[in-house]
Amino acid sequence: MSEPIIEVTDLHKRFGSAVALDGMTFTVAPGRVTGFVGPNGAGKSTTIRVILGLDAPDEGTALVCGQPYQHLQRPLNQVGALVDAAALQPSRTGRNHLLWMARSQDMPTSRVDEVIELVGLGSAARRKAGGYSLGMRQRLGIAAALLGDPPVIIMDEPFNGMDPEGIIWMRRLLHSMAVEGRAILVSSHLMSELQDMADHVLVIGRGKVLADASVDELIAHASGDQVLVRTSAASEAAGALQRAGNAARVIDGNTISVSGLEAQHIVEVLSQAQIPFSEVTAQRASLEDVYLQLTSGEAEFRASSDRKAQS
Amino acid sequence: MTEALRAEWTKLRTLASTGWLLLGAIVLTVGVSAAVAAAVHVTSRTGQDPTKLALTGIYLGQTIPAVLAVLTISEEYGTGMIRTTLTAMPRRFVLLAAKAVNVAGLTFVAGCLAVAGCLLVGRLLLPGAGLDPAHGYALVSISHSSTLRAAVGSVVYLVLVALLSLGVATVVRDTAVSIGVVLAVLYLPPILAQAVSDPLRRHLEQIAPMTAGLAIQATTDLRSLPIAPWAGLGVLAAWAAASLLVGGMLLRLRDA
Amino acid sequence: MTSSTSPPSRPTNDPRREGFGSVLRSEWTKLRTVRGWVIGLVAAAVLCVAFTFVVGHGNQEGGCTGPPPPGSGPNSPGTNCYTGHPFVPTGPNGEAVADSYRLVEQPLSGNGTLTAQVTSLTGLIWTGPANIAPSLAHTKPGLAAWAKAGILVTPSTHQGSPYAAIMATGSHGIRWQYNYTHDRPGLPGAITNSAPRWLRLTRTGDTLTGYDSANGRTWHEIGTANLAGLPASVILGLFVTSPVSFQRSSSGAPTQATATFDHVTLNGRAVSDVRQSHSIGTGSQDYYPTLGTGSAHRPGNTFVLSGSGDIALAVNPLAGGDTASSSLWFGLIAALIVTIVVATMFITVEYRRGLIRTTFTATPQRTSVLVAKAAVIGVVAFVVGALAAAVGVPLGMHVLNGNGNYVFPTTTLTEVRIIAGSGVLLALTAVAVLALGAILRKSASAITTGVLVFALPYLLGQLLSGSAQEWLFRVTPAAGFDVLGVLPHSAQVDYPSTIANGYYPLAPWAGLVVLCAYAALALGTATFLLRRRDA
Known part of the structure; x- marks a missing residue:
């Protein structure tokens, strides 16, 4: 069970002269919510894009379920990702958006209706996605991530634009999915969003991991x-x-x-x-404070028990 | 109005694509003219119009001011920035007018350079193609009133095409579809005119924005034109005005 | 914790191949669920048909015999106008032909041989203005290269009848020709007093054989023709004709040729001794422009024949120029522009919205995504083009016929080729601009480039002429339009085989191959960039 499901090893990537990833290394284990936190521009989104095979790293590897993402068959059955909730064709309905994704994985149409129910999109699913509110787009994005009932869920800034009710719903959902045994990686630029939800935290700064510890350890330390x-x-x-x-x-x-x-x-x-x-x-x-301290300077914290402490 | 003009000018100026598009318009226009001037070889003593030949590049070059004009408004819809813009400048007619003035101004500058380049190319290359005084053709020069009219008219033509495109894009709001519509409105009627016979052909050439507008380029054999030069430019101006008017009305009536 | 909710991860050897069907279905779902695109594609087909009707309707064949009413402009129609086209004969294989000549006939029953010596062949070219009927009043000396004088056998003088003929020509030497399209060279060289030529045509049953000789003693067989079903009684005779010359004007000037035949001898059973002279296909209702109707004299033992016309395939611009595809192509260009917009948006919108990342997350095999997109838009564009053409071709021909235009006869196979070719033309263009969209990633630049490169050759063609125009339809994507070519090229006629006259420089499918090369190049570049670039 403790076998890591996402393994990121020594990623390096530059965009022109800007260093985006500078030796990013971490693992994500199943059965818990892993917070992926760092200031804007720390390299969170780039790392997620590399994990999803969207960006190619200059160096290093990112494996999901032991394989590079590109080698996964029907990848949505293994990884569900919410990268950009605004990435929709405005004139296509939400349901049809899910439908083409389902088709790409050979899933039945019934699964589309299941996830629509699951995220509470309801009748809005048959309206054009261009008219969706931010929160509805977010729910549609989550529905897309859950489509393949995947053991790994990756969400990039899922709380952006959500109302408090939505945030609570989202936390519960992610928590329950972690309890089911899935690996959940949630990025945010605000530690406070993750505080009550994440079991484990990866603090990112300047393209590398500054802290990789359970929340308890971090709090004990801090x-x-x-x-x-x-x-x-x-x-x-x-x-x-x-x-x-x-x-x-x-x-x-x-x-x-x-x-x-x-x-x-x-x-x-x-x-x-x-x-x-x-x-x-x-x-x-x-x-x-620890987060600010970590991310504002060069400080690095790695719990000594990091590798052993996981059950 | 001044603020709106300034704001729209800042928007256009700070887009990297604007400069490239204008440069592209000049290069494409002069390049096509040069290629045609280099490829043409005239043996007969009549029937050719050196000025019109030198300005051939406008046929293709006009696409770029058109695209620039379309992008000016359609990209705002594409990115959702139109809402910010309308919050800052709630008077929508003023906004469209400011956009039109800016697009027209930029097109005018680029058009002047492009037309000057075309005439220079014509002056230098066309005598080599047999279009020289020895063969009964005058050198391309704006000291001839008809050539001056063709040159000024071509610049005005480009400006009007840009305004027409701005109007279309304000109606359509989508970049891709707007460009498709603009190019179809410009290029399809002249092709259609080739496919049908008189009198339909002549009527088409009289009312189509491109064929009517480009009558301004003719310096010889004016009697055979489907429409008189300035009247033709007037037809194009009517098209541009109509599209801007419809665009403005819809901009005002519709939700952003 | 258990991993019960995790689906078992299946080992994969080649996910690319296994999952392609689902990628295809996914892309199809994407295309059909954007209403604007579906409307656009339907509109493309409707536009094509509508414009086919407009173009066909806008072409009225006819003419006016009277002058324009006083005070009207230079382009205003004259008085006494009529609609309808002149008569164009149809050859034995259903092709449009020219069959106008002067004949001195000698009816023959059974087998026989006619021999004659051609001692001179001279000609006249019409030099008068275009708006008056050609007559011998305005001419200058000059012999058309394909002026023909010789011996002909035919079952009937009806225009378009099968025939075989041995002839001397203006500048192509002696020729053996039959049934309008078959041609074999004999002795070279022009006919002069010092170099006359002997011609001989032998009929044996259905088989006809042509011979030539420089001296009347040693004969050389040029070729044979088998005209199946030739009746026992046939018309054998001397003929002279001379085709329209396009050397000085693109509208052509009619010519006349005069030949002197000596030592005319018939070996066989003549039906009667009366040798009648006929002018064939030179009436006012006949389409082929002639310089008079010709004449025949018998000074001494010789025959002197003057004739005007041609015995060959019909060519444009003489026959009018309308074909099964002539009212279709404009509609196709209109449909092409709409298709270009939709095909480009099919991918640029994904870049615009960041949706491409979702797509590549669902299907990390980017080449598969591009190929699936290309396949979907290609098939859809094919259906749009083929459907539009399937309606447009018969509709266009119907409207043209109804307007009194002459439409070149086409075989069903040719019509099917035009219909399928229109589909392939749209499909390849759609695939190419889709790839262009993947390369440029921006709607504005991709659509502008797409329209300029793929839809505007006709406009460029108006600016260019001659070889430049021809190369445009050879090497640019515009070569795809060659698939609309209907008119057969003929090496036995001198005519301006320009695009304006409906002649395309490449064979139909060769044109599509050129377009295909562009699509493949664009697709290859797009694949390369997609794999290399970050999404």
């Missing part, structure tokens, strides 16, 4: 009760705090990071040991 202490005698301070039974780690020459102790107690411990300090700051980072 919002553990960390306190930063600035002192001219870092090693003495760390020693004193460790003797007091707390984890303390020297970050650089005059900063240490302490966890499991409140700032006030730290001040007490250091005062008793007569160690000078200039600043004691409690750290209360959210997932969003």
Whole structure:
């Protein structure tokens, strides 16, 4: 079960002088929602296009179910993708849009009506897609992705333009599909959209993976009760705090990071040991902060347990 | 109106395709004229019209100002930008007028260069094809009033074709279909005229935008023309005005 | 967790081949579900038929014998106008022919041989203005290259009857010809006083044999003809004719030839001794323009015959110029433009909307997608073209006939070829512009290029002339229009075989091969780019 279903290895791609992908490497496992998050221009869409065989990488490989996408037979039965919900022929009805896709995979027409029901498009499906609202287009795109009942679902920014009700519906849908054992890869440029839904997060920046961890790990890393202490005698301070039974780690020459102790107690411990300090700051980072920290700088975080922790 | 003009000018100016299209129009027009001037070989002493021959490139070159004019509005519909545009400039007649002025201005500039190039090509190449004073043909020169009329008229012709195309595209709204319609309206009647006999042929040539409009290029044997030069240009102008009027009305009546 | 919802992934050896049927059905679904395209394609066929009617209707054959009413313009019709076309004879194989000549006949019963020496052959060319009837009043000396003088055998003097003839010609030497299309050369050289030629025609049953000789003693057999069903009693005789010359004007000038025959001897049973002189096919109702009706004299032992006309295949522009396809081609161009727009949009719209990515996600084999699209639009365009032509060809001929036009006779096979050819023409063009759309990815540039390259040769043809025009229909995609060619080329007639007269430079299917090459080139380039480019 833990066998990865999408394997992306060392992708490189340039568009002219701009580097889009710079050693992108990750895997996506089934049975969970994997968030694919990074600022605009980080390389999310390019990576998804490479996975779907739309763009050719300069280097590296992307495998789906162990094969390059181009080698999949009836690929919509293996991968459902929502890349651009606006990619519709406006004068074709939503149902006919699904119909040609179904024809390309030898699916019966009845399947088209099933997915229309599933996404709640209903009678709108027989209207021209040009008249659809953003949310309806999104639902049609999701219907297209679900058409082949695929074990892998890839969605590029699926929440764009959705109303709150739609977002909740979407989260539930993706979650339930993950519970069914599918691999779900959802990209977003907003961590907050993924926070309550993703089981695992890939943070992307400048064409590579900055963080690849479960949400729990990221949150533990980010919002553990960390306190930063600035002192001219870092090693003495760390020693004193460790003797007091707390984890303390020297970050650089005059900063240490302490966890499991409140700032006030730290001040007490250091005062008793007569160690000078200039600043004691409690750290209360959210997932969003880690994300911003990761994506604004060169910082990289990879949970040590990353490969093992998966059940 | 000034703001609308400025806005539309900025839109046109900042599209990379505009410059290429105008350059393409000049190159295609002069190129075709040069090719025809190089290919033609005249032995008889009469029956040829050196100015008209030098301006042959307009036949094909006119497609590009037409495409430019179509794109000016149809691409806005294609990308949905028309809604932004109409939010910024809610007076739709003014908007269309601003587009028309800009398209006309750009076509005028490109047309002047293209026609000048054609005449130069005619001046340089046609004597080599046997169209020289020794064979009874005057050199192509705008010092002849009829040649000047043909040259100015050809520029006006291009401008009117662009305006006609803008009107058609405002009605049709789709790039592909608009271009198909414009090219059909321009090119089908002259071909049809070749396929039928008089008097239908003559009537067709009198009312079709291209054959009537291009009567302005004739400098010899004016009596055999289906329609007098300026009257012919007037027919084309009527076409352009009608298409812009219908386009403007529909632009105003329809939802964007 | 279980993977029960995952469909089993099937091992694939060659997904390309296995899935093509579904790609095809998918593309067909795409095409038929955009109403505008369906309407466009139906409109293309309707336009084609409608324009065929308009063009056919706009062609009124007829003429006016009186002058234009006073005060009217240079192009206004005259008075005493009529509709209807002059008589064009039909040859033994159903082809349109010219059969106008001066004959001195010698009815023959059974087998026999006629021998004669041609001692001179001279000619006159009409030089008068185009608007007066040709007469000997305005002429200058000149012998047409295919002026003919010799011995002829035919069962009947009805125009279009089978025949065989041995003849001296203006500048093609001695010739053996029969049934309007068959021709074999004999002795070369022109007839002069110092170089007369002897001719001999022998009838044995249904078999006719032609001989020539430079001296009347050593004879050389040029060829034989088998005119099945030749009656016992046939017309054997001397004839002279001289065809229209197109050397100086494109509308042609009639000519007349005069030949002197000496040593005319018949070996066989003559039905009667009366040698009657006839003028055949030179009446006012006959289409072939002649310079007078000719004459025959017998100075001394010689026969001097003057004649005008031709015995050969009918050619344009003399016979009027309407064919099974002559009112169709304009409608086809109109249909072509509509088809070009739809075929281009079939792919450029996908690029425009980003839909191409969805397509390639559903079918990653991009070549398959392009080939399927090409197949779908190609077949649909074929149906549109063939249907339009299937209605247009008979309709056009019907309207033309109704208007009094002469329509060149065509075989059913030729009509089927025009109908199928129109379909293939549209299909290949649709495939080519589809590929163009895949290459350029933009509607505007693809459609403009498509229309300029594929639909405008006729307009270019108006600007060009002569060989430039002919090359246009040889090497450009316009060669596809050669499939509409109906009129047979004839090497035994000097005539302007121009496109304006309905003669195409390539054989019908050869023209389609040229167009096919363009479509293949475009498709190949598109395939290459599709595989290389990111979607």
